[in-house]
Amino acid sequence: EVQLVESGGGLVQPGRSLRLSCTASGFTFGDYAMSWFRQAPGKGLEWVGFIRSKAYGGTTEYAASVKGRFTISRDDSKSIAYLQMNSLKTEDTAVYYCTREGGVIKNDAFDIWGQGTMVTVSS
Amino acid sequence: QSVLTQPPSVSGAPGQRVTISCTGSSSNIGAGYDVHWYQQLPGTAPKLLIYGNSNRPSGVPDRFSGSKSGTSASLAITGLQAEDEADYYCQSYDSSLSVFGGGTKLTVL
Numbered sequence: 001e002v003q004l005v006e007s008g009g010g011l012v013q014p015g016r017s018l019r020l021s022c023t024a025s026g027f028t029f030g031d032y033a034m035s036w037f038r039q040a041p042g043k044g045l046e047w048v049g050f051i052r053s054k055a056y057g058g059t060t061e062y063a064a065s066v067k068g069r070f071t072i073s074r075d076d077s078k079s080i081a082y083l084q085m086n087s088l089k090t091e092d093t094a095v096y097y098c099t100r101e102g103g104v105i106k107n108d109a110f111d112i113w114g115q116g117t118m119v120t121v122s123s
Numbered sequence: 124q125s126v127l128t129q130p131p132s133v134s135g136a137p138g139q140r141v142t143i144s145c146t147g148s149s150s151n152i153g154a155g156y157d158v159h160w161y162q163q164l165p166g167t168a169p170k171l172l173i174y175g176n177s178n179r180p181s182g183v184p185d186r187f188s189g190s191k192s193g194t195s196a197s198l199a200i201t202g203l204q205a206e207d208e209a210d211y212y213c214q215s216y217d218s219s220l221s222v223f224g225g226g227t228k229l230t231v232l
Contacts (some may be wrong), residue, residue, distance in 0.1 A: 106171070113171075114168065
């Protein structure tokens with residue numbers, strides 16, 4: 001079964017750091033770009049950033065709201081994508097989702113989503 | 124403020140047809156980028172509903188259809204069912220980065 005499972009969420013104080021993990025199974029992880037999204041309580045979806053596959057350089061892009069604070073990386077040998085979040089702010093409080101970009105077959109739509117992990121930034 | 128504009132809510136009775144619009148601009152939808160649609164049932168993660176403007180992933184009923192024209196796109200749901208009550212999001216690209224609509228809450232009366 002194709003699956004993404006996020007972990008690492010929790011309660012953290014403003015200014016501190018947190019690292020989320022996204023463990024993939026059921027597909028060749030290294031072949032796909034991976035993205036992170038978030039959804040603040042009662043709000044819509046916000047794209048956070050993504051990392052290309054190694055075949056496309058493994059480079060990253062970020063939303064303006066997190067650029068310079070968040071870093072996405074990947075370990076293809078373990079089929080894990082990471083979201084390192086530094087200098088957290090209260091407005092970063094959200095459910096964070098990991099997704100797979102479905103490639104050419106799916107016109108690069110986000111075809112697989114994890115169940116999400118809650119991050120609460122509060123003192 | 125979302126880059127793509129969706130109505131906050133739509134409603135319809137069981138069996139009816141509803142449409143959800145997604146309006147962009149010349150830098151995103153109008154630039155030729157694909158539009159994708161996602162369904163988020165209450166308390167769950169989003170799920171891909173329509174990709175590449177009008178394609179359904181396997182398992183998505185043909186009651187759901189998508190279209191795109193100019194700087195806008197639409198999601199149509201026919202034969203409305205209670206289980207369709209959810210939030211729906213459109214997604215496209217702007218300068219090659221993903222952008223979303225603010226979401227539309229569908230209420231089945």
